[in-house]
Amino acid sequence: MKPYLASIEYIRGVAMLGVVAIHVGSQYLLNPTPNIHLVALFEIVSRFSVPIFFFVSAFGLFYRMELSEPFEYGKFLRRRFKAVLIPYLLWSTFYFVHDNWLAGYELLPDFDYGAEILFFGLAKYHLYFMVILIWFYLLMPLWIFLVKRMSPAKLILLLVAQVSFDFWSSYSPEIWQVINSLENGSWLQLALKWRLNWFVGHYVFIFVLGGILGVHSEKFFAWCSSHKKIVGATFFVAPATLLGYYYELIFVQKFSPLEAVNTAHQLSPAGIFYTIAASIFLFTLFQFGSLNSLTKKFLSLLGKNSYFVYLAHPLTITYLSLWLGKLGLIMTATNALIFYVAVVAVTLAISVIFNLLSFGSERK
Secondary structure (H helix, E strand, C coil), X not given: CCCXXXXXXHHHHHHHHHHHHHHHHHHHCCCCCCCHHHHHHHHCCCCCHHHHHHHHHHHHHHHCCCCCCCCCHHHHHHHHHHHCHHHHHHHHHHHHHHHHHHHCCCCCCCHHHHHHHHHHCCCCXXXXXXXXXXXXXXXXXXXXXXXXXXXXXHHHHHHHHHHHHHHHHHHCHHHHHHHHHCCCCCHHHHHHHCHHHHCHHHCHHHHHHHHHHHHCHHHHHHHHHHCHHHHHHHHHHHHHHHHHHHHHHHHCCCCCHHHHHHHCCCXXXXXXXXXXXXXXXXXXXXXXXXXXXXXXXXXXXXXXXXXXXXXXXXXXXXXXXXXXXXXXXXCCHHHHHHHHHHHHHHHHHHHHHHHHHHHHHHHC
């Protein structure tokens, strides 16, 4: 039995903060004249947060797995679907009904539209992550096959293929020409239109990398321990590169902040570089950094409650936004920062209270 790694929990907590920042940033971008530097903090600096969840998920799975033993696929799916598929279906239904009720629409969709919503993770803007994760779980035998046979040279080739594919999928105008040429509303058209919401090919490299490092965790941690300066320097360069791309889009190419954010994202070459650097840096920091007990407790609190906060924070954003509107307040830079802290604090507090109540009921 391998030892428990608190660093995985800590990374989940940090990534959750980044996900909330991205979605609060979307609210702030409703301001017609947002502070571009605060937008960069919310929307660019946090860009590693979604793909790093795939990295730590794979790392945790393969860290606990014995590759020499037969893989019990059915047992694996039952456990993972209980943890992911059921919550996904319940939260998707809740968000769809809730948002339609709030907007005064019919509460339930027809069958075809409902199938589209569930298959592509469209019930709320953050739920696509769970759809991709479910696909990763369904294809677990493939990832095991790749991890077992992956050499350093093959991993580099996979990275090149990943960067090339993501660049093509994100920026090629030909894709939309194909989409528009297909029968409107057909499943092929929908699959291409919503490809970023379900197709695991956009994140294969980071998942496989997490799996490889999970299998070889002792060698990975030993390398991190002896190369702290390189890891730290790379982590400094990586976000600087993505930020440089963002500012180049704004100041040179005259993009709006929203256009720049939608271009300098996690699937851009700089975004992929940033995700890799952040994944290795955070593991190095949390495994070998000097963290005091208070910081560890806070990170553990974030990590333990990260799943609920991820699932529920859009609800907090909705009602805090409505409250701001009633107060007649606009999303200035100061209000946006306060709003972010409030979203995290409120959703985290609800999660902690639920956990305490459920723990108390179990003891009775």
